[in-house]
Amino acid sequence: MNIIESTIETLEDPFGILSGERYEIFLTLEVDEEDELYSEYGIKLKLIFAIDQNESKIAQYDFIENTTEEVLDFALEEEEEQQVKAYCEKIVAEL
Numbered sequence: 001m002n003i004i005e006s007t008i009e010t011l012e013d014p015f016g017i018l019s020g021e022r023y024e025i026f027l028t029l030e031v032d033e034e035d036e037l038y039s040e041y042g043i044k045l046k047l048i049f050a051i052d053q054n055e056s057k058i059a060q061y062d063f064i065e066n067t068t069e070e071v072l073d074f075a076l077e078e079e080e081e082q083q084v085k086a087y088c089e090k091i092v093a094e095l
Contacts (some may be wrong), residue, residue, distance in 0.1 A: 001030070001031055001032075001035070001037070001080055002048050002082075003027050003028070003029060003030075003083075003084070004029065004030050005028035006025060006026065006087070006091055007025070008023055008024070008025045008026075008030070008091055008095070009023065009024045009025075010023055010095075011023060011024055012049070019050060020051050020053065021046055021050070021051045021052075022049070022050050023048070023049045023051075023088070023092060025046075025091070026044055026045070027044060027045040027047070027087070028042070028043075028066075029042075029043045029044060029068040036074075037063065037074050038043060039066075039072075041065050041066050041067035041068060042065070042067070043063055043066065043072070044064050045061055045062070045064070046061065046062050047060060047061035047062075047088070047091065048061070049088045056085065056089055056092075057085070058076075058084065058085055058088070061084075
């Protein structure tokens with residue numbers, strides 16, 4: 001799985017309920033044809049990335065098929081989750 005493109009948007013908390021910062025991030029993924037996650041339509045990962053007191057985490061995520069917008073029932077492997085978290089930390093730092 002390779003990340004080939006990303007978009008990021010700051011999520012606002014108008015009621016001040018949540019501490020820290022939240023971002024909605026879409027990652028366009030390149031997935032090997034032999035991977036069970038592969039789709040001819042392409043795959044993106046939609047996630048909520050949270051930062052609170054210098055601690056960052058992936059709060060929620062979904063794999064989505066590009067063309068159909070169908071949510072796919074897959075989970076990130078531990079190594080993939082670390083890769084995605086590091087990538088998100090990098091793009092948030094560039095804001």
